[in-house]
Amino acid sequence: MAKPIPRPTPTEQPFYDACSEGKLVLQHCQHCGHVLFYPRTHCDACQSDQLAWEDASGAGTIASYTVVRRGVSTDFEAPYVIALIDLAEGPRMMSQIIDADPDALAVGLSVKVDFAAWSEDITLPVFRLHPALDGGGAGP
Amino acid sequence: MSVSGLGGEFALIGMAESAVGIVPDKSPRELCVQVTLDAIKDAGLTLAEVDGLITCNAFAEPIMYHAEAVAEYIGWQPRHCVTVNTGGGTTFMALNMAAAAIQAGMADTIVVAMADSLRSFMSREQAMVVQSSSGHPHYEQPYGPTVPAYYALIARAHMDQFGTTEAQFAEAAVSCRAWASQHPKAQKRDPISVEDVMNSRAIADPLKVLDCSLVSDGGAAVVITQKDRAKDGPHKPVTLLGYGEGHAYEHISQAKDLTTSAAAQSGRAAYAEAGLTPDDIDLLQLYDCFTPALLIQIEDLGFCGKGEGGAWLASGISRPGGGKPMNTHGGMLSYCHPGNPGAMFGLTEAMTQMRGNAGERQLPNMRTALCHAQGGIMSSHATIILGAED
Numbered sequence: 001m002a003k004p005i006p007r008p009t010p011t012e013q014p015f016y017d018a019c020s021e022g023k024l025v026l027q028h029c030q031h032c033g034h035v036l037f038y039p040r041t042h043c044d045a046c047q048s049d050q051l052a053w054e055d056a057s058g059a060g061t062i063a064s065y066t067v068v069r070r071g072v073s074t075d076f077e078a079p080y081v082i083a084l085i086d087l088a089e090g091p092r093m094m095s096q097i098i099d100a101d102p103d104a105l106a107v108g109l110s111v112k113v114d115f116a117a118w119s120e121d122i123t124l125p126v127f128r129l130h131p132a133l134d135g136g137g138a139g140p
Numbered sequence: 141m142s143v144s145g146l147g148g149e150f151a152l153i154g155m156a157e158s159a160v161g162i163v164p165d166k167s168p169r170e171l172c173v174q175v176t177l178d179a180i181k182d183a184g185l186t187l188a189e190v191d192g193l194i195t196c197n198a199f200a201e202p203i204m205y206h207a208e209a210v211a212e213y214i215g216w217q218p219r220h221c222v223t224v225n226t227g228g229g230t231t232f233m234a235l236n237m238a239a240a241a242i243q244a245g246m247a248d249t250i251v252v253a254m255a256d257s258l259r260s261f262m263s264r265e266q267a268m269v270v271q272s273s274s275g276h277p278h279y280e281q282p283y284g285p286t287v288p289a290y291y292a293l294i295a296r297a298h299m300d301q302f303g304t305t306e307a308q309f310a311e312a313a314v315s316c317r318a319w320a321s322q323h324p325k326a327q328k329r330d331p332i333s334v335e336d337v338m339n340s341r342a343i344a345d346p347l348k349v350l351d352c353s354l355v356s357d358g359g360a361a362v363v364i365t366q367k368d369r370a371k372d373g374p375h376k377p378v379t380l381l382g383y384g385e386g387h388a389y390e391h392i393s394q395a396k397d398l399t400t401s402a403a404a405q406s407g408r409a410a411y412a413e414a415g416l417t418p419d420d421i422d423l424l425q426l427y428d429c430f431t432p433a434l435l436i437q438i439e440d441l442g443f444c445g446k447g448e449g450g451a452w453l454a455s456g457i458s459r460p461g462g463g464k465p466m467n468t469h470g471g472m473l474s475y476c477h478p479g480n481p482g483a484m485f486g487l488t489e490a491m492t493q494m495r496g497n498a499g500e501r502q503l504p505n506m507r508t509a510l511c512h513a514q515g516g517i518m519s520s521h522a523t524i525i526l527g528a529e530d
Contacts, residue, residue: 003282003284004277004281004282005282006277006278006279006282007278008278012278037279038276038278038279038394063297063398064293064294064296064297064300064398065293065296066289066292066293066295066296066344066345066346066347067344067345068284068285068286068289068344069341069342069343069344069345070286070288070341070342070343070344071284071286072268072269072272072284072285072286072289073265073268073269073284074265075284076284080284082283082284082285082289082293082344083293084293084392084393084398092393092394093279093393094276094279094280094283094285094392094393095283096283096284102345106300107296107297107300108300118282122282124282124283
């Protein structure tokens with residue numbers, strides 16, 4: 001059982017292409033202004049299909065998190081941190097918080113996007129704590 | 141006043157459970173066949189007098205046309221035969237579909253049967269991977285979340301928002317185990333304390349292994365028919381007074397609210413149809429896949445205020461001797477949890493209590509019961525309210 005690797009649809013491909021270039025991009029609805037995640041063909045606020053990709057700031061806050069002590073398969077070495085991140089632009093995404101002391105984690109803390117290769121072709125967004133945004137010393 | 145038009149018109153007249161826990165001698169299909177036939181017999185009927193079958197698929201033995209395969213196995217050609225799958229919520233959504241099918245004239249009497257064998261017919265890793273495959277294949281699963289991790293995200297959010305503690309989650313497991321210790325069939329019967337839960341192996345913080353439901357084999361079935369046809373059976377019928385469902389999302393990362401679930405909608409609809417309130421409910425059979433799920437259902441179904449679920453559990457009200465008995469078979473935390481059929485055992489326990497056949501754990505005056513099931517990661521919810529016949 002290998003790590004699950006996304007196989008992007010044509011709709012999703014711009015998201016993964018941007019990740020490979022170290023950029024986080026999000027779809028913006030041209031009809032109602034809603035910012036979407038995950039990528040879709042139709043806006044999940046107004047169902048318009050007029051969606052445009054824009055660069056995201058990469059900043060977010062922790063909506064919730066867990067330290068996984070027993071990995072889902074042998075391809076995931078526990079412990080690792082799964083989190084729900086509220087992006088500054090509005091949408092929420094699941095990700096990993098990497099290189100963090102589990103005791104330093106808390107709901108509401110600021111994080112910043114980074115990128116990690118998941119396979120030869122696929123790079124995924126991951127996040128790091130960003131204490132500078134919380135007024136807590138120098139961030140990365 | 142009826143919302144869906146089904147409330148009060150249908151009755152459960154038969155029920156059956158297989159052996160539960162570790163049951164290596166029968167495949168999921170064989171368990172499903174067994175409980176189908178046993179439930180029909182319990183209703184005092186023959187196969188020829190039943191004309192509908194609704195099943196759900198089994199993870200450990202997937203079959204493309206599951207209900208047809210079960211019927212074929214016993215040489216049965218029911219008029220109505222369909223497989224449904226809404227995850228853990230399948231049980232009561234299937235029951236409502238059965239009532240609707242009867243009302244529509246598609247069948248007169250339907251068996252709802254399901255079984256799975258996550259324990260004996262899958263490896264530990266297979267069971268874990270197949271269950272976590274409910275995660276989004278592109279935007280969740282690649283990060284390696286487990287099912288306990290999804291519920292840990294909900295637990296952490298509840299702790300942050302309402303000050304709920306890990307010890308309060310543990311109270312849910314302690315309560316279910318206290319009931320299971322009175323049930324001879326329960327998979328886990330040794331009483332546990334809050335400390336035992338707190339000191340059990342960490343799985344996905346803040347959840348420990350005793351916050352997580354069991355991995356089991358087992359099956360159960362019930363027979364439903366129109367109330368006016370339900371008089372002549374060997375057991376007192378149990379009436380379906382109210383039903384409601386609520387669907388909020390599929391993936392937890394798309395939840396608008398991590399701490400209030402669509403159980404609020406399903407509960408509201410079921411209470412409205414039954415004309416009852418939470419105060420009127422004698423017996424709670426909730427979906428305890430993980431302790432925080434149970435705690436949030438208690439709140440969303442109106443048994444306490446939002447954010448008060450921890451204190452409600454810690455008060456002991458749900459334990460033997462308490463005023464709101466809950467999961468009196470031991471729930472999925474202690475009785476058994478064979479996957480999608482899990483909530484069926486809350487239903488069969490409610491029927492057993494209402495029939496007065498619960499032995500050592502029999503409660504007096506069981507007039508009403510609320511049974512709840514959910515699928516996904518607190519994604520879709522179904523609530524039924526049952527009433528005992530005079």
